[in-house]
Amino acid sequence: MSKATRDMKIVLDAMAQLTGKHSAVALQTVLSDTAKHGRERGVAAIGGQVALSKQYIGRHLRVLPPAQKGDYWEAGVQATRRGVLLSRFENRGLRVPKKHPRRGKGSTKHGGVTGMVKPGRRYTEPKFFFIGLRGSGAKGIAVRTGQGRDAYKVLHGPSVSQVFQSVRNDIAPELQDRAARQVAGLLLEAFE
Incomplete structure (x- = not known):
């Protein structure tokens, strides 16, 4: 004691x-x-x-x-x-140049998500993407789990x-x- x-x-x-x-x-x-x-x-x-x-x-x-x-x-x-949506933590989407021979130099596409769950420790994940969640209207971060429209998992932090x-x-x-x-x-x- x-x-x-x-x-x-x-x-x-x-x-x-x-x-x-x-x-x-x-x-x-x-x-x-x-x-x-x-x-x-x-x-x-x-x-x-x-x-x-x-x-x-x-x-x-x-x-x-x-x-x-x-x-x-x-x-x-x-x-x-309840787990906290990963999108509630500090984050932003990444843009990368498109590699297409007929497009100009200014053309970009989605390149993943970068963010921070712990202060000072940034993550960058090219397979993450933003998605609108059904029902609540909140924005979430998801990752594909397979082929098909609904084959994704919404990610949560602690x-x-x-x-x-x-x-x-x-x-x-x-x-x-x-x-x-x-x-x-x-x-x-x-x-x-």
């Missing part, structure tokens, strides 16, 4: 000894504030791992309000588990949830310290 976790448990146990409606409201306020701060830190940490806009990440992280689970209170941050799972342990100690400081401040106010 880390020092921050042990300190947080001591402070929460002290808070639980205070009875009445005011302690529950104070605890809910601390948990709600910490969860909101955790969402903000999660957006920043995820933005450092993948090339998605902060607004997109923010839309796919939500704060779970404080709820009592037995003797304990919980609040948290929940992320969307979900916001997958990236959040990889960064949440990095931000957890900071959030525990923040909550412990707030609860300790409330306890000092209550005993003055």
Whole structure:
């Protein structure tokens, strides 16, 4: 058990000894504030791992309000588990010159897609192409899987949830310290 976790448990146990409606409201306020701060830190940490806009990440992280689970209170941050279309990441189409003897020098054709899933690591794939997705109207990036009109696969990158799972342990100690400081401040106010 880390020092921050042990300190947080001591402070929460002290808070639980205070009875009445005011302690529950104070605890809910601390948990709600910490969860909101955790969402903000999660957006920043995820933005450092993948090339998605902060607004997109923010839309796919939500704060779970404080709820009592037995003797304990919980609040948290929940992320969307659905994979992110590769077209949501930074990308652009490539154009290459046509190699046709009767055409002029300015003639070009589609030459694939270049983009970035991880910041600083660019991919270039000549077999990728853009496609309009049926139903949603969104644009996707696909690759052929065989012959025929519908023989393609729409590509996805990591979900916001997958990236959040990889960064949440990095931000957890900071959030525990923040909550412990707030609860300790409330306890000092209550005993003055």
